[in-house]
Amino acid sequence: MAEDRIIDVRGLEPPQPLEMVLEEAARLEPEQRLRVIHFREPCLLYPLLAKRGFSHSVAAIGEDRFEFLVWRKGDE
Amino acid sequence: MTPQAGLSFEQAPPILVPFRFFLSAPVFGVLAALTLLWQGPALFDSRWMPPALALTHLMTLGFLGLAMLGAMFQMLPVVAGAPISRANSVSLGVFGLLVPGVLTLASGFLLVSPELIRLAMGLLGSGFTLFILAVAVSLKRAANNPTSRGMRFAVLALTVTATFGLVLASNYGWGWWIANRIQITSIHLAWGLLGWVGVLVVSVSYQVVPMFQLTPAYPKPLSAWLPPGLFVLLLLWTAFTLGNMEALVPVAGGAIALAFALYAGVTLRLQTQRRRKISDVTLLFWRYGMAALLLVLTLWLAGQAVPQLDNWPGYPFLLGMLFIGGFVVSVVNGMLYKILPFLIWFHLQSRLTGIAKIPNMKEILPEKAMRRQMRLHFAAVPLLALAPLMPPLIYPAALIFGVSMLLLETNLIFAFGVYRRNLKLVS
Numbered sequence: 001m002a003e004d005r006i007i008d009v010r011g012l013e014p015p016q017p018l019e020m021v022l023e024e025a026a027r028l029e030p031e032q033r034l035r036v037i038h039f040r041e042p043c044l045l046y047p048l049l050a051k052r053g054f055s056h057s058v059a060a061i062g063e064d065r066f067e068f069l070v071w072r073k074g075d076e
Numbered sequence: 077m078t079p080q081a082g083l084s085f086e087q088a089p090p091i092l093v094p095f096r097f098f099l100s101a102p103v104f105g106v107l108a109a110l111t112l113l114w115q116g117p118a119l120f121d122s123r124w125m126p127p128a129l130a131l132t133h134l135m136t137l138g139f140l141g142l143a144m145l146g147a148m149f150q151m152l153p154v155v156a157g158a159p160i161s162r163a164n165s166v167s168l169g170v171f172g173l174l175v176p177g178v179l180t181l182a183s184g185f186l187l188v189s190p191e192l193i194r195l196a197m198g199l200l201g202s203g204f205t206l207f208i209l210a211v212a213v214s215l216k217r218a219a220n221n222p223t224s225r226g227m228r229f230a231v232l233a234l235t236v237t238a239t240f241g242l243v244l245a246s247n248y249g250w251g252w253w254i255a256n257r258i259q260i261t262s263i264h265l266a267w268g269l270l271g272w273v274g275v276l277v278v279s280v281s282y283q284v285v286p287m288f289q290l291t292p293a294y295p296k297p298l299s300a301w302l303p304p305g306l307f308v309l310l311l312l313w314t315a316f317t318l319g320n321m322e323a324l325v326p327v328a329g330g331a332i333a334l335a336f337a338l339y340a341g342v343t344l345r346l347q348t349q350r351r352r353k354i355s356d357v358t359l360l361f362w363r364y365g366m367a368a369l370l371l372v373l374t375l376w377l378a379g380q381a382v383p384q385l386d387n388w389p390g391y392p393f394l395l396g397m398l399f400i401g402g403f404v405v406s407v408v409n410g411m412l413y414k415i416l417p418f419l420i421w422f423h424l425q426s427r428l429t430g431i432a433k434i435p436n437m438k439e440i441l442p443e444k445a446m447r448r449q450m451r452l453h454f455a456a457v458p459l460l461a462l463a464p465l466m467p468p469l470i471y472p473a474a475l476i477f478g479v480s481m482l483l484l485e486t487n488l489i490f491a492f493g494v495y496r497r498n499l500k501l502v503s
């Protein structure tokens with residue numbers, strides 16, 4: 001399994017975090033996952049990901065930090 | 077914040093659910109400006125005269141009310157994880173009752189017509205009942221975060237405000253002159269401005285300030301305690317007011333003022349710690365709003381100490397212009413400039429992917445147009461605030477304010493036009 005690709009979108013102004021996740025997700029290699037570091041849960045991103053055939057799960061929640069994983073459906 | 081399991085598309089409401097409110101709000105600002113121009117300096121004769129009441133409600137129920145309801149329809153599903161069921165019908169129903177309701181209330185005051193006031197009572201009463209019930213059902217399932225908890229308190233405050241508002245309106249509708257009308261008006265306006273409007277701005281800012289202005293989060297104790305704290309203080313203040321405990325009323329009032337001052341101070345401080353240093357229109361609107369809030373709180377405290385100030389008939393107008401025009405209109409205006417383009421981007425993104433390039437935020441709402449409107453607003457507020465001192469200033473103040481609201485409207489319509497044009501590419 002390929003190593004997770006990690007991106008930190010905390011310094012970006014909306015909608016750039018969403019755009020960046022969508023772009024990076026599209027570039028994932030087979031079996032690879034994207035780990036996103038955000039400062040809050042991006043609820044509006046999930047439907048956009050689902051529509052493009054990606055799944056996600058919450059990876060870690062901390063003070064001012066919210067991490068989640070994205071992968072292609074069928075890759076699990 | 078408890079993470080929600082995958083939010084489905086249906087949970088992000090159709091674009092018109094919030095947009096019908098957002099796109100109509102500035103029209104009421106224009107109507108308020110026209111009322112000012114029409115009435116001229118006579119408006120300042122007394123805050124109890126019907127034209128003053130028409131003006132107040134065109135702004136509080138019309139401009140602010142619509143913008144805030146639109147924001148709640150959008151944010152309940154996304155931030156609180158609590159979609160309103162049948163959002164489109166409910167939003168249409170609330171909108172269809174409140175818009176004519178505000179218009180008839182304002183015309184009822186201006187034309188001194190008991191019939192119109194009674195009609196307005198029916199429309200506003202049923203519109204708010206529908207909204208409050210729908211939101212109450214949805215908030216029962218809401219995620220337990222400071223924003224959704226704050227929204228609960230804000231909606232409770234709206235319920236108190238609307239109830240007292242209807243009681244007061246019945247005075248005009250049937251003419252039975254309730255004995256303690258002045259007391260009831262104070263309670264009505266305190267719950268309206270500080271409870272409903274104030275607590276909602278505070279709760280929403282926990283989300284939108286860090287998200288759009290890239291600041292650190294609000295300190296946890298503050299975000300958790302401010303809305304319930306303000307709510308309890310308002311309850312105490314109301315009990316003291318109704319119980320005629322003259323010594324205690326200013327104590328509770330002072331505590332409420334300090335709580336808001338703390339909020340303004342923290343917000344300004346967070347804004348100095350932004351991750352991105354470029355200033356933008358929304359940031360400037362918010363700074364301006366917070367400065368106006370601090371100024372109005374100072375003036376309110378000064379009025380408590382100096383009876384001559386408190387007794388001056390222009391004083392409530394000064395406070396009202398600064399609180400409503402300076403503080404709330406500024407932050408709402410600033411937020412509209414982020415929320416609208418963002419939602420347009422989002423809805424296009426979900427419809428157009430793979431079909432066409434999605435326009436970016438600057439293409440949806442050009443910076444220059446926003447700046448021009450912002451400058452007018454920044455010029456209008458001091459003029460509006462000074463007009464009670466120098467009544468002829470009302471004319472330039474109202475003119476500039478009206479043009480600013482008109483430009484806000486055209487800017488929002490421009491953005492919506494970008495959405496519609498791009499959508500045509502799909503069909």
Ligand code: HEM
Nearest residue numbers: 123128129132136200238241242244245257261265268269
């Ligand atoms: C169902 C909705 C409402 C109705 C029917 C209503 C009705 C009234 C009436 C009849 C008065 C005049 C009291 C008097 O002269 O005896 C009044 C005063 C006032 N209301 Fe409302 N109101 C409503 C909602 C609101 C809301 C939501 C706000 C604020 C956010 C608000 C803010 C005020 C203020 C500030 C005053 C005092 C105006 C002044 O002193 O000139 N009202 N309202």
